[in-house]
Amino acid sequence: MTRSINILFLMTLISISAFGKTYTISASGNWSASIPTTCIGCTINLDNNVVLTVDQGVTCMNCTIDGGSITDNNQAMNLQYSGAVTTTYFHSTALNVSGTGSLIVNAPLSLTNTTFTFNNGSTITTSYEVDLTSSTINLYDASSMTSNGGASTPINLKAKSQINVGNGSETSTSSFIVSGPTLTLYDKSSVTLGNENNYYSNWANYTYYPSVNANGHASKSNSTQNNSISCGSGHPHSCANPFVYGPSIIGSAGAVTNVPLPIVLEDFTAALNNDKTITLDWNTAMEVNSSHITIQRSADGQNWDDLATIQAKGNSAITTAYSFIDEHPLSGNNFYRLQLVDIDNSFTYSEEKVIRTATIGAVSFFPNPARDYVNVSLGSALRNGETVSVRLISLGGQVMQMQNATTGAGTVVSFRVSNYAAGVYILQVAGQDGTQESRELVIGR
Numbered sequence: 001m002t003r004s005i006n007i008l009f010l011m012t013l014i015s016i017s018a019f020g021k022t023y024t025i026s027a028s029g030n031w032s033a034s035i036p037t038t039c040i041g042c043t044i045n046l047d048n049n050v051v052l053t054v055d056q057g058v059t060c061m062n063c064t065i066d067g068g069s070i071t072d073n074n075q076a077m078n079l080q081y082s083g084a085v086t087t088t089y090f091h092s093t094a095l096n097v098s099g100t101g102s103l104i105v106n107a108p109l110s111l112t113n114t115t116f117t118f119n120n121g122s123t124i125t126t127s128y129e130v131d132l133t134s135s136t137i138n139l140y141d142a143s144s145m146t147s148n149g150g151a152s153t154p155i156n157l158k159a160k161s162q163i164n165v166g167n168g169s170e171t172s173t174s175s176f177i178v179s180g181p182t183l184t185l186y187d188k189s190s191v192t193l194g195n196e197n198n199y200y201s202n203w204a205n206y207t208y209y210p211s212v213n214a215n216g217h218a219s220k221s222n223s224t225q226n227n228s229i230s231c232g233s234g235h236p237h238s239c240a241n242p243f244v245y246g247p248s249i250i251g252s253a254g255a256v257t258n259v260p261l262p263i264v265l266e267d268f269t270a271a272l273n274n275d276k277t278i279t280l281d282w283n284t285a286m287e288v289n290s291s292h293i294t295i296q297r298s299a300d301g302q303n304w305d306d307l308a309t310i311q312a313k314g315n316s317a318i319t320t321a322y323s324f325i326d327e328h329p330l331s332g333n334n335f336y337r338l339q340l341v342d343i344d345n346s347f348t349y350s351e352e353k354v355i356r357t358a359t360i361g362a363v364s365f366f367p368n369p370a371r372d373y374v375n376v377s378l379g380s381a382l383r384n385g386e387t388v389s390v391r392l393i394s395l396g397g398q399v400m401q402m403q404n405a406t407t408g409a410g411t412v413v414s415f416r417v418s419n420y421a422a423g424v425y426i427l428q429v430a431g432q433d434g435t436q437e438s439r440e441l442v443i444g445r
Helices: 002-015
Strands: 017-019 022-025 038-040 043-046 051-054 058-061 064-066 069-073 076-080 088-091 094-098 102-106 109-112 115-118 123-126 130-133 136-139 144-148 154-158 162-165 175-179 182-186 190-193 199-202 206-209 220-222 243-245 248-251 254-257 263-272 278-287 290-298 304-311 320-326 332-342 347-349 353-357 364-366 373-377 387-394 399-406 412-416 423-431 436-443
Touching (some): 263 353, 304 320
Parallel strands (some): 043 064, 109 130, 136 162
Antiparallel strands (some): 206 220, 332 353
8 A cells, every 4th residue: 555655646746847958948938838846866957138037936956946936925936956966056046936836955056147136925944054256145024034054054254245134125124144154255246125114143253255266365254243223222123142133134244233224215116007017116215415316217126227316305204205206117027126325326226126018019001091800910919828808999088899819829809890880999008917018900991
């Protein structure tokens, strides 16, 4: 009986697993539609503008992930090794985890030119070596990072890498807890704590090297114990080992009180409008010696361009509302962040927001002018297999006919128009994500 159960389990595992395969993802979609639930020794290549959504619990063993963006809302993502202890690699990837999502890392982890961002109550737990090179881990809202293991389990931040605990919002309670491993910072890397409710906890000292190459360069061992940074009288938390509260920075000079953030940010949102523009709204609860706010946009979450600059209040203790409309968004993914700049040109970044917008291409209709029927060819509009709404609309805005269709090669929607008065009408194709395209149709007699 036991042998039968084991064979059944093995057959089930094989049926939902993939071994040593390479997946090249060129269009945004769900993990379940592209990659097996359990992937062993897999290489996952994501095109720059692709967003891969983790829509169920997944396990990746001995995996390499390159490019693109991954979103995880309320799902568990497990990174493990199979056989010998093997590193999981991320190259130039943006991972965004939200809700109650979790990243459980039971393998060595290496990030290069990569950004992990955790929002809401999401978590990341590591138990092996963690290496960041020119990379960032953002812990926002009530998210947390916990690193377990022995003293021989290093956490290495190299080439100006950062772990940001909070982004300045006073409501954030995010934390970074190191329970056993050794933290080492190289070449201007740091751990930053945004407010008095954000904290770092580690009984052990950390080591700072001024260069990525530790050989031949003097190191400095720093203790974060017995500190009184942002704790005790006049602060919301009592001083207690081994906690370090913000605003502070853990870096080359040890744990020190950070320069006060120029702006305390609240309620940063991005929304797609019906006219395909994107509105950014945010509030500042406080501004101290603030200079300006630069709105930055990116197509991939890695390479950023300045979009606009807004003059800040300078010094204010009251809530100030700001708004900006991006009149010409990119086709595809639009990542936004705010650069909050002080009068001495020091700055911090907000959390990132992403909005997907696109024009619906490869849509045509015939004949035009139409007499009895008009045929709408969807071709490769939007993603293959996506449901769109096709509408015939009068110039007065009345919907004369509407049909839903699934996109794909050869998909044609036909409308009978012989009972309509001659004149100009509108044919509109709308996607589920709000993208749409409208063109004029002439009905003749």
